[in-house]
Amino acid sequence: MDTSAETILRVNDISIQYPISIGVVRAVEGVSFTLADGEALGLVGESGCGKSTLGLSLLKLLRPPGRVTTGEILYRGTDVLGLDRRSLLSLRGRSISMIFQNPLTSLNPLFTVERHFLETIHFHDPSMPRAQALSGVEKMLATLGIERRRLREYPHQLSGGMRQRIMIGLALIMNPDILIADEPTTSLDVIVEAGFTELLTTLRRVYKLSIILITHNLGLVAEIADRIAVMYAGKIMEIGRAEDIFARPLHPYTQGLINCVPNVQIEQKELVTMPGSPPDLVSPPTGCRFAPRCPKVMPVCRERQPELREHAEKHMAACWVYERQS
Amino acid sequence: MGTLVTATDLVKDFPLRGSLFDAFSPHRAAVHAVDRVSLSIDEGEVLGLAGESGSGKSTTGRLLLRLLEPTAGRVDYRGRNIVTLDARELMRFRAHAQIVFQDPNSSLSPRMSVGQAITHPLKIHRMGTPAEQKDRVLDLMEKVGLSPAEFLYRKYPHQLSGGQSQRVVIARALATGPDFLVADEPIAMADVSVRALILQLMKQLKQDMRLTYLFITHDLATAKYLCDRVAVMYLGRIVEVAGRDELFARSHHPYTKALLAAVPVPDPRAKRDKNLPRGEIPSAIEPPVGCHFHPRCPFAVAKCREARPPLREIASGHFSACILD
Numbered sequence: 001m002d003t004s005a006e007t008i009l010r011v012n013d014i015s016i017q018y019p020i021s022i023g024v025v026r027a028v029e030g031v032s033f034t035l036a037d038g039e040a041l042g043l044v045g046e047s048g049c050g051k052s053t054l055g056l057s058l059l060k061l062l063r064p065p066g067r068v069t070t071g072e073i074l075y076r077g078t079d080v081l082g083l084d085r086r087s088l089l090s091l092r093g094r095s096i097s098m099i100f101q102n103p104l105t106s107l108n109p110l111f112t113v114e115r116h117f118l119e120t121i122h123f124h125d126p127s128m129p130r131a132q133a134l135s136g137v138e139k140m141l142a143t144l145g146i147e148r149r150r151l152r153e154y155p156h157q158l159s160g161g162m163r164q165r166i167m168i169g170l171a172l173i174m175n176p177d178i179l180i181a182d183e184p185t186t187s188l189d190v191i192v193e194a195g196f197t198e199l200l201t202t203l204r205r206v207y208k209l210s211i212i213l214i215t216h217n218l219g220l221v222a223e224i225a226d227r228i229a230v231m232y233a234g235k236i237m238e239i240g241r242a243e244d245i246f247a248r249p250l251h252p253y254t255q256g257l258i259n260c261v262p263n264v265q266i267e268q269k270e271l272v273t274m275p276g277s278p279p280d281l282v283s284p285p286t287g288c289r290f291a292p293r294c295p296k297v298m299p300v301c302r303e304r305q306p307e308l309r310e311h312a313e314k315h316m317a318a319c320w321v322y323e324r325q326s
Numbered sequence: 327m328g329t330l331v332t333a334t335d336l337v338k339d340f341p342l343r344g345s346l347f348d349a350f351s352p353h354r355a356a357v358h359a360v361d362r363v364s365l366s367i368d369e370g371e372v373l374g375l376a377g378e379s380g381s382g383k384s385t386t387g388r389l390l391l392r393l394l395e396p397t398a399g400r401v402d403y404r405g406r407n408i409v410t411l412d413a414r415e416l417m418r419f420r421a422h423a424q425i426v427f428q429d430p431n432s433s434l435s436p437r438m439s440v441g442q443a444i445t446h447p448l449k450i451h452r453m454g455t456p457a458e459q460k461d462r463v464l465d466l467m468e469k470v471g472l473s474p475a476e477f478l479y480r481k482y483p484h485q486l487s488g489g490q491s492q493r494v495v496i497a498r499a500l501a502t503g504p505d506f507l508v509a510d511e512p513i514a515m516a517d518v519s520v521r522a523l524i525l526q527l528m529k530q531l532k533q534d535m536r537l538t539y540l541f542i543t544h545d546l547a548t549a550k551y552l553c554d555r556v557a558v559m560y561l562g563r564i565v566e567v568a569g570r571d572e573l574f575a576r577s578h579h580p581y582t583k584a585l586l587a588a589v590p591v592p593d594p595r596a597k598r599d600k601n602l603p604r605g606e607i608p609s610a611i612e613p614p615v616g617c618h619f620h621p622r623c624p625f626a627v628a629k630c631r632e633a634r635p636p637l638r639e640i641a642s643g644h645f646s647a648c649i650l651d
Contacts, residue, residue: 046517047488159606189378190544194588195602216518219590223598242594260522262547264574264589265596271522271551277487 005036008177008210009058009096014071016053016062016234023282027053027066029234032308035178040204040211042225042242044218044257048278050234055182055214057081059092075178094124097171101183103163107155113166114151117173124174140169143206144199161192165199172207182214197223218261222246230254233278233289236308240315250317253290288320296321330506330538331390332366336399338385342611357610359385361562362399364637369505372532372539374553374570376546376585380607381559383542387508390540391423392416403506421451424499428511430491434483440472440494441479447501463501469534470497471527489520493527500535510542525552546589550574555643558582561618562610564637568644578646581619617648625650 016028028050035041043051056062058073060080073080075095083091092098100106107116117137121128141148144165155163164184171179181200185193197220204211213224221228222242229239230251238251249255259272276293279285285292291301300320311322338360360382367373375383388394390401392408400407408419427433434443444463448454454462467475470493483491492512499507509528513521529552531537543549549556550570557567558581566579577583584603603622608614614621620630629649637647 046519161606189607190546190590191378191584191588191602192606193590194600197590198600198602217590218518218592222592222594222596223590225594246592246594257518258592260519261592262522262525262545262551263592264547264550264586265591265593268551271526273522273526274519275523277489277520 005038007034008037008076009035009212010074011058012072012074014054014057014073015069016050016057016066017069018066020065020282025281026284027234027281028057030070031231031234031236032071033229033236033239035210035212037177038208038210039227040213040225042221042228043212043214043231044216044221044228045231046216046257046278048233048281049231051214051231052182054231055098055180055212058180058212059096059098060088061092061098090124093120093171093176094174095176096178096180097174097176098180098182099164099167099171099184101186103160103167103187104155106167107163109155112152112154113158116166116170117151120170120173136173140173143203144169159192160188161195164188164192164196168199168203172203172209175207176209178210178212180212180214183216184213185217185220186215193220200224218258230257233284234281235289235318237290237319238315238317239308240312240317244312244315248312248315250311250315250322251290251319252294252296252321254317256295288318328369329366330369330371330404331540332364332402333386333390334364334400334402336360336363336386336389336401337397338382338389338394339397355611358562358613359610360389360396361613363559363562363564365557365564365567367506367538367540369538370532370536371555372541372553374549374556375540375542375559376544376549376556377559378544378585378607380561380610382562382610383559384510386559387425387510387540387542391425391508392419393425417451421447421453421502422504423506423508424502424504425508425510426492426495426499426512428514430488430495430515431483433495434491436483438482439479440467440481440483440486443483443494444498444501447498451502453502463497466497466500469531470494470500471523472497487520488516489523492516492520492524496524496527496531500531500537503535505536506538506540508540508542511544512541513548514544521548528552546574546586558585561607561613563618563634563647564645565619565648566644566646567637568641572641572644576641576644578640578644578651579619579648580623580625580650582646 011033014028014031018025018027031054045051057068068081118133121133146165185196213221215221225242228242228245229236232253238254249258256274260274274293279289287302287304288306291297298320306318306320308316308318310316339356339358342355363386377383389396396409400409411419441463445459448459464475472478472493513524516524541553553570555569556573557564560581566582577586587600605622616631616633617635620626635647635649637645640646640651
């Protein structure tokens, strides 16, 4: 958390549940974090940890039966969850934008690139003359590194990398403050992914963006994020500056996650593995949700949930190991 | 240790569906998926086949097992050309060479229990009595970490976790006691923590059961962890092959260098000097003339557009297909 920058988004004690036939899935429970103006926050975790559900809730995009049961999401002081439909539509795209994993499912196969852009612009600003809108689009294409002639093309005529560039261009054309990117490079090849990462860094500077990057890819998050929140089974286990998370991870889950990823730059004789799998979120463990798999588990871990507390400078973790020491 | 598998000038074209007229044309359009690939794998070795989507790495893997018929070229397994085997001989070969695919859920029948799935190859190859088969399956299940085996034996795929499903697929591939296993992106769909467990398992099995792997991957970090040698493919051709340490320390081909530079490193302090190649992998229908990589290569010269650069040995056991070497 950079205290010099203003907090643009504040998430307070968010819980999200999905009722299903056999009970209630507690997908996200009591999650709080802040995003400073211009900051890039990585939301990291494995499938089912609740990171995408949380991301959707930030724009009130959760589909029923999923619902936010507690908490508030304050964008510049206004609770997003309390907004009516009209205010929401103007918030989405203009203040907070989101891009997803697979650009093909987000683009309309019957629309040209140009129509995608014009539709987005005219949705928010119906009175903008076409020529003015197009000149903005052309400027955007130049930033994205896409030739002008592509405006006349359809999604199927574009490569995967180009589609994802168009997606981010559409997300940013109304100049929002915050971009939420949910696994934006998972469908891309490694060289294209690297190009996209570079582009994101450029766009971040040009548009003075704040970013929430949702991913399971520790390499990607290391390249982009200033701060990282590690999620497990619906809770934030650890949050801190990216350098601290990688160099001195506090939570045993974070430690396990970092150690089990092959790294091309270092010599690894053996990967350290984490046996077991995440708990059932219909009836999660009473204590720490990682306790059943934790190598440092103590009796207290199975009884009570540890709170997310600062255990080093600007570095919080939810773990009993550190509670005992202090 | 001898050579187990050798591929010589393997070619695989997939003709495009065209009009009747096209069928008589001598230049029928085709996807040139594999373009004269030669490689060899020693017994007990793990050869990594790395490349991006569309590089032909999966097609090459399937050709080595003759799951696809090559357009040209040969594949020798223990000195015997498998391309010319008849149906019976091919069946016998299949007991020796197996494959594991990326997505365990689409590799398993939802209507077969774990026990049935792993027993299936033994039934097909008529290996052992039912009692012997069951013993072997339970033993295999323990070996791949599916325990308690007796309990999981009766489970169906939807009752398993992603990691468990991939273990079932691996156990099934090993049921007939093969020596050669093609693993086609076996961890690409798995979660981060599951990936490490599957990789560790594959390393362990290789030692315990004296297996030889062709490990197909788009992730060089994974290749570095598991493989003894790595071949890098681009648009149907092998552009570089070397021992693992040699390749990661002294890569030669501009494409390999680009691929290595592009790998995201899980360390915020790592130096980022990417110098990425332009654009994306072109179509394999009309690939560039000469070196396939030249349109994207930062070092391309006029000569690169003329002829295919041969894969030449530039250091002991290190081959690169670049005229600048």
